[in-house]
Amino acid sequence: MKKIFFLLIITLNFSCNYSANKKPEKHIYAKDGLSFELPQYWEVEKDRPVDGVAYSRFISVSxxxxxxxxSYFILTAVKSAKNLRFTLDNLIKQSRVSFNKRKMQFGLLSQPKPLVFGKHKVLRVGFETKVITTRHKGCLSVFDYAGKTYSVISSAEFKDAKENIAVVDAVIKSLKVN
Structure with missing residues (x-):
C-alpha cells in the first residue's frame, strides 16, 4: 500500500511540474528585412507603408x-527624426488627439524615462485611457536603430498591462534589421 501511495505522489509531482518547466511558444515574424519574435497567439494584422511618408512602415500586432x-501594439518605423524626445512628444500629442476624437480620456502616468532593452536605448512613458468604466494602460516607446526611428504604442486592459508591456519589451529586444 505504501509503494502504491508513494508512486502516486511521484506521478502527481512530475505531472504538475511539467507545465511549469514548459517555455511559452514563440514564432518569428519576418518581412522585408525586419524580424522580431512574437509569443503564441500574437499575430501581425497589418504591415504596410505609412501613407505619404517615404521609407516608413506601420505594423499592427494583436x-x-x-x-x-x-491587447495590441503598433510598431512604426520612419526615417531618423531630430531626437527621441521630440519624437515622443509628437507621439503623445497625436495620441491625445486620437483618443479624444474617440471620446476617450487620455493621461500620462509618469515622466518619460530612458530604458535599455538588449542593445536598444528606449525612451518610454506610460499612459492610461478610460471610457466610461473601462480602463486601459499602455506605453509609448521610441528608439533609434539601423538609421530609423521606431515608435511602439501598446495598450491592454488594466489587469493585463504588465503582460502586454513584457511582450513589447521582448519584441524590442529581438528586433533585427537585415
Whole structure:
C-alpha cells in the first residue's frame, strides 16, 4: 500500500511540474528585412507603408488568444527624426488627439524615462485611457536603430498591462534589421 501511495505522489509531482518547466511558444515574424519574435497567439494584422511618408512602415500586432481581452501594439518605423524626445512628444500629442476624437480620456502616468532593452536605448512613458468604466494602460516607446526611428504604442486592459508591456519589451529586444 505504501509503494502504491508513494508512486502516486511521484506521478502527481512530475505531472504538475511539467507545465511549469514548459517555455511559452514563440514564432518569428519576418518581412522585408525586419524580424522580431512574437509569443503564441500574437499575430501581425497589418504591415504596410505609412501613407505619404517615404521609407516608413506601420505594423499592427494583436493578441488573438481565445478569451483574451483587447491587447495590441503598433510598431512604426520612419526615417531618423531630430531626437527621441521630440519624437515622443509628437507621439503623445497625436495620441491625445486620437483618443479624444474617440471620446476617450487620455493621461500620462509618469515622466518619460530612458530604458535599455538588449542593445536598444528606449525612451518610454506610460499612459492610461478610460471610457466610461473601462480602463486601459499602455506605453509609448521610441528608439533609434539601423538609421530609423521606431515608435511602439501598446495598450491592454488594466489587469493585463504588465503582460502586454513584457511582450513589447521582448519584441524590442529581438528586433533585427537585415
Amino acid at each position: 493578441n488573438n488568444e481565445p478569451f483574451a481581452d483587447d
